[in-house]
Amino acid sequence: MSEYNFVEIEKKWQNSWEENKLFNVEKNDKPKYYVLEMFPYPSGDGLHMGHALNYTIGDVYARFKLMNGFNVLHPMGYDALGLPAENAAIKSNTHPEDYTNKSITRYISQQKSLGITYDWNRVVNTASPDYYKWDQWIFLKMFEKGLAYQKESAVNWCPLCNTVLANEQVHDGCCWRHEETKVEVKHLKQWFFKTTAYAEELYDDIDGLDWPEKTKAMQKNWIGKSYGTEINFEINNENWPIFTTRPDTIYGVTFMVISAHHKKLWDLVTAEQKNAVQDFLKQLNSVSEKDLETMDKLGVFTGSYAINPVTNEKIPVYAGNFVVADYGAGMVMAVPAHDQRDFEFAKKYNITIKQVIDGLITETRAFTQEGNLINSDKFTGVNSKEAISKITDYLISEGKGRRVVNFKLRDWGVSRQRYWGTPIPIVHCEKCGAVAVAEKDLPVALPREVKFGEGNPLLTNQDWVNTSCPKCGGKAKRETDTMDTFVNSSWYYLRYADSKNNEKIFDSEKANYWCPIDQYIGGAEHACMHLIYIRFYTKFLADLGLINFREPAKKLFHQGMLGGEGGIKMSKSKGNVIAPETVSEKYGIDTARLFLLSLASPDKARDWSDKGIQGSLKIIMRIFEYFEKNTFDQNFIDSKGIQSKINKTIKEVTIDIEEFKYNLAIIKLRQLFEYFENQQISKSTANNFLKLLAPICPHIAEELWHKIGNKDFISVATWPKCDESKIDEQLEKIEMVVSSLRLDILKIKELAKIEQIKKVKIFVAPDWKWTALSIVQDACKERPDFNIAIKALMANDEMKSHGGEIQTLLKTIISKYTDFFEIKKFDEYQMLLDAKTELEKEFGVVEIIKAETSAEAKAKSAFPTKPALLVE
RNA sequence: GCAGGGGUUCCCGAGCGGUCAAAGGGGCAGGACUUAAGAUCCUGUGACUUAGUGUCUUCAAGAGUUCAAAUCUCUUCCCCUGCACCA
Numbered sequence: 001m002s003e004y005n006f007v008e009i010e011k012k013w014q015n016s017w018e019e020n021k022l023f024n025v026e027k028n029d030k031p032k033y034y035v036l037e038m039f040p041y042p043s044g045d046g047l048h049m050g051h052a053l054n055y056t057i058g059d060v061y062a063r064f065k066l067m068n069g070f071n072v073l074h075p076m077g078y079d080a081l082g083l084p085a086e087n088a089a090i091k092s093n094t095h096p097e098d099y100t101n102k103s104i105t106r107y108i109s110q111q112k113s114l115g116i117t118y119d120w121n122r123v124v125n126t127a128s129p130d131y132y133k134w135d136q137w138i139f140l141k142m143f144e145k146g147l148a149y150q151k152e153s154a155v156n157w158c159p160l161c162n163t164v165l166a167n168e169q170v171h172d173g174c175c176w177r178h179e180e181t182k183v184e185v186k187h188l189k190q191w192f193f194k195t196t197a198y199a200e201e202l203y204d205d206i207d208g209l210d211w212p213e214k215t216k217a218m219q220k221n222w223i224g225k226s227y228g229t230e231i232n233f234e235i236n237n238e239n240w241p242i243f244t245t246r247p248d249t250i251y252g253v254t255f256m257v258i259s260a261h262h263k264k265l266w267d268l269v270t271a272e273q274k275n276a277v278q279d280f281l282k283q284l285n286s287v288s289e290k291d292l293e294t295m296d297k298l299g300v301f302t303g304s305y306a307i308n309p310v311t312n313e314k315i316p317v318y319a320g321n322f323v324v325a326d327y328g329a330g331m332v333m334a335v336p337a338h339d340q341r342d343f344e345f346a347k348k349y350n351i352t353i354k355q356v357i358d359g360l361i362t363e364t365r366a367f368t369q370e371g372n373l374i375n376s377d378k379f380t381g382v383n384s385k386e387a388i389s390k391i392t393d394y395l396i397s398e399g400k401g402r403r404v405v406n407f408k409l410r411d412w413g414v415s416r417q418r419y420w421g422t423p424i425p426i427v428h429c430e431k432c433g434a435v436a437v438a439e440k441d442l443p444v445a446l447p448r449e450v451k452f453g454e455g456n457p458l459l460t461n462q463d464w465v466n467t468s469c470p471k472c473g474g475k476a477k478r479e480t481d482t483m484d485t486f487v488n489s490s491w492y493y494l495r496y497a498d499s500k501n502n503e504k505i506f507d508s509e510k511a512n513y514w515c516p517i518d519q520y521i522g523g524a525e526h527a528c529m530h531l532i533y534i535r536f537y538t539k540f541l542a543d544l545g546l547i548n549f550r551e552p553a554k555k556l557f558h559q560g561m562l563g564g565e566g567g568i569k570m571s572k573s574k575g576n577v578i579a580p581e582t583v584s585e586k587y588g589i590d591t592a593r594l595f596l597l598s599l600a601s602p603d604k605a606r607d608w609s610d611k612g613i614q615g616s617l618k619i620i621m622r623i624f625e626y627f628e629k630n631t632f633d634q635n636f637i638d639s640k641g642i643q644s645k646i647n648k649t650i651k652e653v654t655i656d657i658e659e660f661k662y663n664l665a666i667i668k669l670r671q672l673f674e675y676f677e678n679q680q681i682s683k684s685t686a687n688n689f690l691k692l693l694a695p696i697c698p699h700i701a702e703e704l705w706h707k708i709g710n711k712d713f714i715s716v717a718t719w720p721k722c723d724e725s726k727i728d729e730q731l732e733k734i735e736m737v738v739s740s741l742r743l744d745i746l747k748i749k750e751l752a753k754i755e756q757i758k759k760v761k762i763f764v765a766p767d768w769k770w771t772a773l774s775i776v777q778d779a780c781k782e783r784p785d786f787n788i789a790i791k792a793l794m795a796n797d798e799m800k801s802h803g804g805e806i807q808t809l810l811k812t813i814i815s816k817y818t819d820f821f822e823i824k825k826f827d828e829y830q831m832l833l834d835a836k837t838e839l840e841k842e843f844g845v846v847e848i849i850k851a852e853t854s855a856e857a858k859a860k861s862a863f864p865t866k867p868a869l870l871v872e
Numbered sequence: 873g874c875a876g877g878g879g880u881u882c883c884c885g886a887g888c889g890g891u892c893a894a895a896g897g898g899g900c901a902g903g904a905c906u907u908a909a910g911a912u913c914c915u916g917u918g919a920c921u922u923a924g925u926g927u928c929u930u931c932a933a934g935a936g937u938u939c940a941a942a943u944c945u946c947u948u949c950c951c952c953u954g955c956a957c958c959a
Contacts, residue, residue, distance in 0.1 A: 041959050083958060155957075166957040218876050218954075290955050293873045322873085326956090341873090409956095416957060485959070525953060527876080561952085598897070600885055605952075607884075612898055619897095622912090664886070667896045 004624040006588025010699040014115055022715055023117040025073055027513055033070035034514050035062040036493055036553075038522030038530070039077040039124075041485075042103035043084055047110040048570060049578040049608055050562040053596045057559050057662070058521045059116040060597065063695035064657045066117065067719040073514050075496040076111065076118040078104050080127035082485045083166055086420045089452040090177070096420040097448065100127050110580055115589055115698055117715070122499045126488035127420075131495065133443035134505040135487055136425040138537070140436050141544060143426070147194040150434065153413055154261040154287045154325065157186040162455045164188070164417040173285035183285040187263060190415035191424055191481060195536050199223055199407040201550075202535055211556040212603075215527045222528040224408025229392045231401045233333065234307040235268060235317060243328030243406050247395065248387035249335040251376040252356035254346065256306045256317040257299060257332050259325035260284055268317055270303025277302060277319060284321055297322045297345050309400040310377070310391075320345065326410040340366050357384050412533065414484045419450055419457035421482030429469035429476040438470050444478070456480050489530060490537035493517055493552060505546065512548050520553035523561070531556075557660055560600065563607040570608070578608050590697035591617045597662040597696060620700060623673060623693075627704045632683040644728040645675050646685050651722040653692050662696065669693060683708065688720040 017023065037058040040051060055076075062074040080103075085096035104125060111118070124131055142148035156165040158175040169176040170183050195202075203223045206216050228245040233256065242256070258265055260281060269277045280300035286292070299320035306315050322341065323332055336346035337355040343366035346353050356375050359367035373382050379391060395401030415424070423444045425437035437444055447464040450457040458480040459465060469476040491505075497514040498506040516538075522530075538552040564576035583592045595616035600606040638646070649672040656665035669692055676685070686708055694701035694714045705714035 038959095043959090079959070164957075168958045170957095214876060221875055222955085287957080288955085290873095293955075295873090297873090324956095413957075418957090484957070489959080523953090523959095524877085526959085528954065529956065530959080595897095598885095604878095604885080609884075609898075612884075615897060618912090661886095663896080667886080670896075 004588075004621050004700075006590065006699070007585065009703045010113075010115060010584065010589055013699045013702045014112065016702075017115075017117075017713070017715060018120075020713070022713060023072075023074065024119050024121050025071055027510075028071050030069060030071040032073065032514055032518075033065045034073045034493075034516070034518045035065065036075065036496075036517045036520050038520070038526065039079050039489070039492060040107065041082055041084070042078045042080055042100060042107045044088060044099060044103050045577065046103075046106050047580055049580055049583065049592075049596070050570060052114055052580045052592065053562050054521065054523075054559050055111065055114060055116050056593050056596060057557070057602045057660070058519075059114070059698075060593075060657065060662060060695040061519055061521070061660070062117045063698060063715065064719070066715070067691065067694065067717060069718065072117070073122075073496065074117050074119060075122040075124075075499075076116075076120070077122075077124035077492055077496065078107065078126065079485060079489050079492070080104060080125050081132070081421050081482075081488055083168065083418070083420070086418055086452070086457075089419075093452075095448070097127070100420075113584055113589065114580060115593075122496050124492055124495050124499050126422075126485070126492065129443040129445045130502070132422040132488065134491075134495070135422045135483060136437070136442050136444060137439065137505055138491065138541075139425055139483070139487075140439060140442075142193060142540065143436050147197060147540070148191060148414075149194065150189050150191055152187045152263045153190050153192075154185050154187055155190075155417075156285075156287050157184045159184060161453070164456075167286065167288040167290075170286045170288070170291075173291075182282075185261065185281065185284055185287055187261075188415075188417075190413055191426075191479075191483075192411040192413050192415075193536075195412045195532070196407060196409055198536050198539050199225070199409045200405075201539060202409070202532060203407070205535070205551060209551060209556070210554055212524075212558060215524065215531070215556060215558065218527045219532060222409065222532065224406075226406050226408070228404060228406055229388075229395065229401050230329075230404045231333065231395055232309055234309070235304055238267075240306065240331060241329055242331055242333050243404065244333055246335065246338070246388070247391045247401070248373065248379075248384045249338050249356055250308070250310050250333070250391055250395075251373075251379070252335040252337050252354045253308055253315060253333045254336060254352045254354050255315055255334045255342075257320040257323050257334055257345070258302065258317060259323040259330045260319050260321050261287060261325040262319075262323075262330040263325070264330075265302070265319055268302045268304040269319075273301055273303035276300050280319060289324065292321050295321060297341065297348070299345060299349065301349075309395065309398070316351070318345075318349070327408060328406060336366065337361055338366055338368055340368060342366070409532075412484070412486075412536075414487055415481040416484055417456045417480070418482055419446065419452070421485060422487060423458070424479040424481050424483055426479040427467055427469055427476045428479060429472060429474060431474055432469055432471045432476075434479075435469055435471050435476070441470070446482075458482070486530060486533050490533045491541065493520075493534070494541070494547065508546050508548075511546070515547065516549050516551060517553040519555045519557065521557045521559060524558040527558075558603055560603050560605040562596070563605060583613070587613055587617050588620070588699070590700045591620050594620060594666065594697055598666040599663065601663050602660050619670060619673070620697065622677065624700060624704070626673070626677055627686070627707060630680065632681065632686040632708050634683045636680060636682040638682045638685050639679070640728060640731055642676055642679065642681055642685060643726045644731050645672055646688055647722050647724070647726040649692065650688060650720045651724070651727070654719070654722065657695060665692075666696065669696075690714060691717055691720050 035058055037055055040047070058074070062072050066072045080100045085099045085103075088094050088099045089096050108123075112120075126132060126135075139148055156167065156170050157163075158165050158169075158178065158181060160178045160181050161175060164186075165175060165183060171179070173182055175181045175183055203220065203225050206219050206223075209216060226245055228243055229247040230241045230243050231247060231250065233240045233242050235256075244250075258268065261284075265277075277300055280298070283298065284292070297320065299318040302317045302319050304317045306317055307313070308315055317331075322345075323330065334342040334345065334351075335356070336342040336351065336353040338357055343353070345351070353361070354375065355361060355367070356373055357367060357371040358374050359369060359371045361367045370384050373379050373384060373387050376382075376387075379387055379394075382390060392401060392403060396403070423446060425442060425444045427435050427437060429435050447458070447461045449461055451460040458478075465477050465480060467476055467478055468474065494506050494511050494515055498504075498510040501507060534552045538547070539550050541547050542550045562570065564570040564578070570577050580589070580592065583589070587595075591613060595613040596606075598616060599612070649668050652668050653665045656662065656668070669689075672689065672692075676689075681689075687705070687710065690701045690705050690708075691714060694705075694717070698715060702714050705717075710717075
């Protein structure tokens with residue numbers, strides 16, 4: 001008997017699948033299905049088990065759909081541009097291109113050993129000019145339509161590196177390379193994509209998506225549609241329209257707060273306040289809103305005053321760290337009496353708190369609920385909810401306000417002052433300004449020769465920077481900002497449809513055939529950013545007429561995170577990263593797949609465990625041995641039990657996999673296997689079992705499939721169909737009854753020291769529903785039994801104390817709930833008759849005795865919820 | 873801080889109003905097999921109790937709705953994810 005040599009088996013089938021091009025797809029007559037896992041950033045650390053889990057979840061689904069007769073597109077690619085490659089260049093003097101290529105090579109070899117159904121002909125690599133050429137092409141289209149534009153915006157700046165820092169590179173307000181150097185906030189002219197142009201559609205289309213509800217909720221909150229009023233405040237004779245959802249509190253505005261990152265902040269700062277504001281800004285050493293929000297709410301007076309449009313009061317304007325620069329006007333009207341944040345700010349800086357809604361304001365809490373207006377001139381007495389529209393109407397009639405719909409979503413800042421990104425195809429000409437590079441001149445390729453570590457690397461290659469203007473031919477410089485890497489991942493799924501096209505971004509017909517993605521799989525951490533950008537791009541490309549759909553992914557699934565041994569987060573620094581190759585060598589990748597998927601529902605977090613995987617190996621070895629030991633005959637007739645069990649399993653596993661409940665599918669497969677493990681099964685049942693196993697453990701399924709004489713590949717075999725007529729729930733119940741009776745009999749035999757069983761008598765009350773009722777009725781007449789009866793039926797102690805009046809109630813309850821409690825006892829009686837033969841095989845004579853009346857049933861036992869047994 | 877999602881028995885995790893002392897796995901304990909170890913198989917694994925059974929205590933904590941709550945509602949505590957230059 002050969003042993004389970006998983007390394008050899010897995011290699012063999014992986015090669016065989018590749019040689020036979022099993023997973024390379026083209027358009028055909030079958031319905032298409034596009035399964036996509038979010039592509040990885042090829043990090044130098046290589047793939048870890050968490051990636052493997054993600055791809056395996058997708059792979060099981062792709063294999064399942066493939067076997068269900070779909071033409072399945074399941075591609076893989078690399079989101080290869082990004083910060084880590086550049087950090088490696090700075091820290092270890094490796095060129096980002098080399099770092100990336102090395103990482104990709106490693107990723108591919110690791111992924112191939114996972115046995116995944118990727119179509120390796122369609123790989124995309126975003127760092128390749130063949131790919132990012134089309135990122136640049138899209139940029140030009142956006143520029144043409146006015147959706148790509150420049151404006152000033154704040155960045156983290158390290159004066160020592162002389163460069164912009166990513167939020168990630170700022171640690172506690174200091175530079176990642178210079179721990180003593182405080183990061184400064186600087187304003188630079190940067191490129192933006194006008195995502196807000198699609199805000200309404202992005203928001204409205206969420207409802208139509210078959211995505212997790214929580215993700216949809218997060219996107220809605222992120223886009224943040226709100227109806228409000230824009231009110232004109234005058235500051236230094238200039239009009240500032242301020243957005244608010246609470247115009248009802250306009251009479252209570254006692255100060256204004258402008259974002260500390262606002263581009264017009266300095267217009268408001270007076271000479272006397274200059275130093276104070278400068279000092280304040282120095283305290284802000286990150287542009288990350290996360291940092292700002294967790295910091296104390298700080299502010300400083302700018303020296304300017306705004307005029308309240310309804311009261312004409314002069315109110316001070318503060319600069320604050322908790323106001324978002326790009327939302328609304330980047331300034332808020334503060335009503336400390338009725339907003340908690342404003343309240344705390346006012347307390348801190350001793351600003352007047354003016355109450356305008358009747359309600360309780362304490363030392364620590366503002367009154368933020370609904371109420372009647374006070375101190376509000378002609379609106380005094382109006383309910384605050386009504387006042388929202390009344391005051392808005394008034395402001396409109398005075399020409400001091402208007403109704404607006406506001407979105408929290410902001411335009412997407414795509415500029416990065418870094419090397420390893422897609423160059424922005426713009427040339428700055430002294431005369432013509434920002435000019436688009438001609439389409440025919442794309443791609444604007446990254447020059448290899450640059451210096452890292454100080455300033456923007458692209459600026460260090462003057463040959464590349466200096467060019468001529470595409471418009472006037474005069475002297476010009478290239479844009480040295482590159483694009484955010486989210487740009488690359490916003491349309492990659494379309495490129496897979498036609499990944500090698502040199503003429504076009506993709507062939508529309510191909511994209512429309514394969515896309516949108518039917519099932520997208522990736523981490524929940526992308527709920528807001530990536531998953532909004534990809535939707536934005538899809539809508540834009542649809543508007544260009546390139547595709548005929550407006551949403552990228554029909555269905556979305558978030559896999560859970562994989563933690564390290566003992567629940568500790570897997571990380572390089574903790575040294576607990578599990579590499580898939582180590583695992584495949586030790587246990588085989590099928591075992592690893594089975595283990596990872598059996599641990600938890602795919603959307604839940606789970607932890608790696610070296611011990612746990614042994615359990616998975618065990619069951620795989622048992623399956624292997626079972627198929628080694630047995631032969632499978634086409635003409636063998638399965639027992640009714642096996643027929644029922646296999647069909648039920650087919651039915652349930654099909655649903656479980658469809659719904660991503662792989663862990664439950666595995667439990668059912670194990671139970672099926674354990675059921676037939678010591679029996680003979682037919683060839684077709686053996687085939688069906690292996691088919692059910694194939695998506696989860698494809699290699700061993702393929703191996704055993706061939707071993708039992710099949711010639712084609714199980715990976716592309718047809719998924720088994722459930723024959724409902726073979727499912728016999730009654731039979732399964734009987735089996736349970738038989739096995740529990742059997743154990744009971746054996747136990748009695750042992751206890752009673754019976755050498756040889758001569759006869760088994762089983763007593764049952766036939767019409768249990770009726771018997772129970774009559775027992776209760778009897779019991780109700782005589783107090784002593786009353787409690788027993790009621791307790792047994794209702795298990796409700798409260799009932800005891802209410803005495804006789806309860807009888808009527810009981811009857812109702814019993815007739816209503818008897819089904820839950822008692823009716824199955826009658827079923828058991830029927831089953832017993834069926835089970836009789838089964839038991840006789842083992843114990844000789846078995847007699848089933850019906851207790852004819854309730855009195856007789858009572859006599860056998862006070863409350864026999866199980867058949868009474870008498871063994872002689 | 874804001875937004876979203878969670879806390880289930882020794883551990884990991886199913887369950888998401890009645891058949892729930894709660895699937896499955898792991899661990900642990902006992903038994904079978906073995907010279908022994910390993911592997912494998914069987915049994916047990918909240919407490920007390922019975923031949924079958926029953927009673928009590930459990931699903932983060934507290935309160936509530938219901939004849940009935942792990943499951944529904946509210947409050948509190950803790951954990952995870954995201955917060956726009958990590959991808």
